[in-house]
Amino acid sequence: MDDILTIENVGLTYQSAAHETEALRDISLRVKEGEFVAIVGPSGCGKTTVLSLAAGLLKPTAGSIRLGGKEITGTSGEVGYMLQSDNLFAWRTILQNVTLGLEVQKKNTPENIEYAKQLLQKYGLGDFIKAHPRQLSGGMRQRAALIRTLAFRPKLLLLDEPFSALDFQTRLSVCDDVYAIIREEKKTALLVTHDISEAVSLADRIVVLSARPATVKRIYTLDIDRPTPLKRREDPAFSGWFDKVWKEVGA
Amino acid sequence: MKKPCTPRALYLRKKRNGKIKVLCLQVAVLAVFLGAWEFLTQVRLVDAFFVSSPSRILIKLGQLFRQDFMPHIGITLLECILGFVISTIAGFLAAVALWWSDTLRRVLDPYIVVLNSLPKIALGPIIIIWVGAGMKSIIMMTFLICIVVTVISMLQSFLACDKNKVFLMQSMGASKLQIFYKLVLPNAVPELISVLKINIGLAWVGTIMGEYIMSSAGLGHLIIYGGQVFQIDLVMASIVVLCVLAGLMYFLIARLEKFFRKRRGGSLQ
Ligand SMILES: Nc1ncnc2c1ncn2[C@@H]1O[C@H](COP(=O)(O)OP(=O)(O)OP(=O)(O)O)[C@@H](O)[C@H]1O
Ligand SMILES: [Mg+2]
Numbered sequence: 001m002d003d004i005l006t007i008e009n010v011g012l013t014y015q016s017a018a019h020e021t022e023a024l025r026d027i028s029l030r031v032k033e034g035e036f037v038a039i040v041g042p043s044g045c046g047k048t049t050v051l052s053l054a055a056g057l058l059k060p061t062a063g064s065i066r067l068g069g070k071e072i073t074g075t076s077g078e079v080g081y082m083l084q085s086d087n088l089f090a091w092r093t094i095l096q097n098v099t100l101g102l103e104v105q106k107k108n109t110p111e112n113i114e115y116a117k118q119l120l121q122k123y124g125l126g127d128f129i130k131a132h133p134r135q136l137s138g139g140m141r142q143r144a145a146l147i148r149t150l151a152f153r154p155k156l157l158l159l160d161e162p163f164s165a166l167d168f169q170t171r172l173s174v175c176d177d178v179y180a181i182i183r184e185e186k187k188t189a190l191l192v193t194h195d196i197s198e199a200v201s202l203a204d205r206i207v208v209l210s211a212r213p214a215t216v217k218r219i220y221t222l223d224i225d226r227p228t229p230l231k232r233r234e235d236p237a238f239s240g241w242f243d244k245v246w247k248e249v250g251a
Numbered sequence: 252m253k254k255p256c257t258p259r260a261l262y263l264r265k266k267r268n269g270k271i272k273v274l275c276l277q278v279a280v281l282a283v284f285l286g287a288w289e290f291l292t293q294v295r296l297v298d299a300f301f302v303s304s305p306s307r308i309l310i311k312l313g314q315l316f317r318q319d320f321m322p323h324i325g326i327t328l329l330e331c332i333l334g335f336v337i338s339t340i341a342g343f344l345a346a347v348a349l350w351w352s353d354t355l356r357r358v359l360d361p362y363i364v365v366l367n368s369l370p371k372i373a374l375g376p377i378i379i380i381w382v383g384a385g386m387k388s389i390i391m392m393t394f395l396i397c398i399v400v401t402v403i404s405m406l407q408s409f410l411a412c413d414k415n416k417v418f419l420m421q422s423m424g425a426s427k428l429q430i431f432y433k434l435v436l437p438n439a440v441p442e443l444i445s446v447l448k449i450n451i452g453l454a455w456v457g458t459i460m461g462e463y464i465m466s467s468a469g470l471g472h473l474i475i476y477g478g479q480v481f482q483i484d485l486v487m488a489s490i491v492v493l494c495v496l497a498g499l500m501y502f503l504i505a506r507l508e509k510f511f512r513k514r515r516g517g518s519l520q
Pocket of ligand 1: 045
């Protein structure tokens with residue numbers, strides 16, 4: 001299948017008044033259509049930086065990044081970014097939040113709004129279309145945030161520790177929900193997390209980054225064939241994978 | 252009559268009773284204050300010539316309204332509203348410009364700081380020389396007093412916008428204009444309303460001060476004049492009218508706040 005995202009020999013150095021920080025060095029990575037790729041690595045190594053590059057929020061100082069074959073030159077609206085906090089706008093209703101991307105991209109046609117509504121219905125937020133974010137639980141808000149990124153049909157989803165603000169119980173179930181939604185809608189996703197069990201339970205492949213400046217240490221292709229993250233966690237192979245990745249991150 | 256005893260009904264009743272209680276106490280405070288004032292002057296424990304009294308103020312108000320009070324009120328109100336509206340709009344536009352351009356913000360920052368700490372009343376003579384004494388100069392004074400605070404607080408509220416939300420919009424491909432009116436502006440609404448509340452107070456300060464130093468009409472002029480000729484009743488009557496007007500304008504802004512609160516499903520944030 002085709003590559004959605006191609007990162008080739010990318011380096012990124014942050015400049016600031018006090019010093020320069022080399023965050024990424026010679027990173028190469030491909031994400032194929034329909035794939036779920038997780039990036040793990042020690043904290044502060046440059047995981048978020050990789051996503052910012054893929055979103056076009058930053059320009060690489062070396063190498064090249066292509067999205068669907070085209071060089072990324074800036075933000076294009078072709079990726080959906082989901083962050084740790086849901087970042088729902090308190091003054092908008094859930095439907096208005098979910099259609100934000102459509103509005104911004106002037107694609108808020110009746111059909112597209114209908115699609116957003118259907119997503120909300122399908123994933124259990126149908127009764128909350130007119131509610132405001134504060135009336136929803138943390139897990140529901142995170143689901144709404146995901147639907148917001150899906151509504152404008154981005155080529156690629158970028159997820160930056162999307163579950164880390166949730167408590168453990170909610171995290172497991174929202175993780176299941178999000179995984180189901182992404183699979184069901186046949187989306188390609190690049191997930192950043194420092195929670196290795198999360199990566200192992202979700203991803204097709206896991207990219208382990210080294211400490212700063214981040215390089216690709218190793219890429220694992222997982223073979224746990226289970227339908228949901230929770231089921232994966234129960235699989236005998238799970239702990240084996242966990243140990244491998246964990247050792248690699250720590251090494 | 253049926254008495255609903257659900258927890259909800261009890262809660263609502265308790266809440267309404269609480270409201271009524273507060274309102275009663277508020278009225279009582281005013282009544283006690285006015286009553287004591289009237290009583291002390293009636294029994295001549297204090298001299299009504301120096302402190303006036305509620306009844307004398309009422310009589311004076313009656314007199315004034317039969318004479319030429321309305322034009323004075325009208326002028327002051329007009330000066331205050333114009334000063335308030337012009338400074339709010341100009342301040343808003345300036346804050347938007349400063350939010351938009353980092354360079355502009357950095358260049359103007361020290362000037363804004365200095366202007367902010369300058370007592371604007373010091374500019375009174377210059378204003379008189381430049382625009383002459385009268386309504387224009389008073390609006391100018393009001394404008395000067397309001398504008399700097401407006402710009403600073405509004406800019407502050409724009410800059411306080413969560414960076415992650417800005418990233419989110421950028422990643423969707425939003426333009427700077429879209430980021431402003433879909434995110435930064437609605438996000439700042441609660442602060443903008445507080446700015447309006449502060450500004451309306453400042454606009455009154457500017458108007459009355461302006462009238463003190465350079466006017467021959469308006470409530471501020473009447474207060475100064477009343478003080479000079481030792482007519483405390485006139486001073487007090489003018490102050491009462493001022494209180495009512497200021498209260499009304501504050502009330503209008505509170506309505507605006509309520510409107511936004513309602514539109515946002517019960518909370519401003
Ligand atoms: N705008 C910036 N300017 C300068 N340095 C930065 C900037 N953003 C990030 N850095 C630095 O680059 C490095 C990588 O940052 P990044 O946020 O990508 O790491 P991360 O792996 O996502 O960290 P975390 O695990 O804490 O989320 C860090 O050392 C950080 O201090
Ligand atoms: Mg990060």
